[in-house]
Amino acid sequence: MSEYHFPVPGSEKEDEIVIFTRRHWIAFLGQFLLALFLLIVPLIIIAIVCILNFESKVFQGLAFNFIVLIFSAYYLIIATFIFISWISFYCNAYIITKAEIIEITQVGFFGRKISQLSLLRVQDVSSNIKGFLPTLFAYGDVLVETAGERETFLLQSVPNPQEISSKIMEIHDEIIETEGRHGQLSEGEGVLSPGKIKSEEKARLLTPEHSDGRQAQEKIGETNLPLVKNLTEEELKEKTAYQQLLEKDQKQEKEDVQEGEVSKDDLSRGGQIDLK
Amino acid sequence: MYIFLIIWFIFLFVYIAFNIYGLYRLVILRFKGDAVGLMILIYLIVLFVIISVSMLFISQLDWSKSLSQILRF
Numbered sequence: 282m283s284e285y286h287f288p289v290p291g292s293e294k295e296d297e298i299v300i301f302t303r304r305h306w307i308a309f310l311g312q313f314l315l316a317l318f319l320l321i322v323p324l325i326i327i328a329i330v331c332i333l334n335f336e337s338k339v340f341q342g343l344a345f346n347f348i349v350l351i352f353s354a355y356y357l358i359i360a361t362f363i364f365i366s367w368i369s370f371y372c373n374a375y376i377i378t379k380a381e382i383i384e385i386t387q388v389g390f391f392g393r394k395i396s397q398l399s400l401l402r403v404q405d406v407s408s409n410i411k412g413f414l415p416t417l418f419a420y421g422d423v424l425v426e427t428a429g430e431r432e433t434f435l436l437q438s439v440p441n442p443q444e445i446s447s448k449i450m451e452i453h454d455e456i457i458e459t460e461g462r463h464g465q466l467s468e469g470e471g472v473l474s475p476g477k478i479k480s481e482e483k484a485r486l487l488t489p490e491h492s493d494g495r496q497a498q499e500k501i502g503e504t505n506l507p508l509v510k511n512l513t514e515e516e517l518k519e520k521t522a523y524q525q526l527l528e529k530d531q532k533q534e535k536e537d538v539q540e541g542e543v544s545k546d547d548l549s550r551g552g553q554i555d556l557k
Numbered sequence: 558m559y560i561f562l563i564i565w566f567i568f569l570f571v572y573i574a575f576n577i578y579g580l581y582r583l584v585i586l587r588f589k590g591d592a593v594g595l596m597i598l599i600y601l602i603v604l605f606v607i608i609s610v611s612m613l614f615i616s617q618l619d620w621s622k623s624l625s626q627i628l629r630f
Contacts, residue, residue, distance in 0.1 A: 289588050289589075290588045290589045290590055290591075291588060291589025291590070292589075295589075343558060343619075343622055345618065346558055346561070346615075346618045346619075346620060347561060349611065349614045349615060349618065350561055350562070350564075350565045350611075350615075352611075353565065353607065353608075353610075353611035353614075354565065354568055356607045357569075357572055357604065357607055357608070360600065360603050360604060360607060361572075361576065364596070364600045367596060368583060368593075368596075371591075371592065371593070371596070372583075372586070372593070374588070387586075389579075390578075390579030390580075390582055390583060391579065391582060393586065
């Protein structure tokens, strides 16, 4: 357990684990049947040899020495193949803590991938039970989507996927409420929260009278704002227009039904966005 | 025929080394209360049985004859 830096069963942070699950055992059925088939293949070959009356030739000459070695190596390899298949199945685990989802993917003896996803970033969770066996044994996939386009988290063949997906959303909502980060969550839905500094303060800082532009930018904390230093006449005109937009923005904010939120469209009108 | 026997022993040596390291890696990544320990035990018993049976057969067979005789039935 020394290699894990997140909550796992038996670790000091074990209390943080909400759900610890593996893939459903039925998901191993295909590999199990394949393993069984590979185990009986040599027996089938022997049976065929006996049926064709070749046993006296094959099992009594020096060829038998060769067959013993081949069968021995074959069964050793098959035993390892089955064991590695089982390890790859069993050691795949999903841990849902109070703050994140952790996926442990084991590939054979030496391959291990660990992915972590903060529950705060979760936007949508869906569960999927598809097919006869998944319906019969109540297992399926849980797809966790984040605000990013490519970032999805797939919990494959987990038992009771509906329960897991609802639990994930429940924890997600709890985090949002406890941390008071509703504004940040809304960002992914097209609603952006206002910056730390109020618009009045921004307007005051960006006035032409406020000569030190760099200082103003630093105070706002956003260096990508339009020019504030080296004020030329043209720049001063732009700044005044910008200031007007900010004033409009202030009025817009007051009119908003949800206080403290500003729509994404306001970006084009010069609204200040706190992306933290 | 000794050449096949030597190749088999080399294979066995590499195989055992691979398994020892693989199982070591697996053991240090275990969780509390998992079934990996039990499965490792079963796996080792299976390997022991396969190797023992192979050794039993190998010890009973005549390996001194030349390779050309292998195809003479």
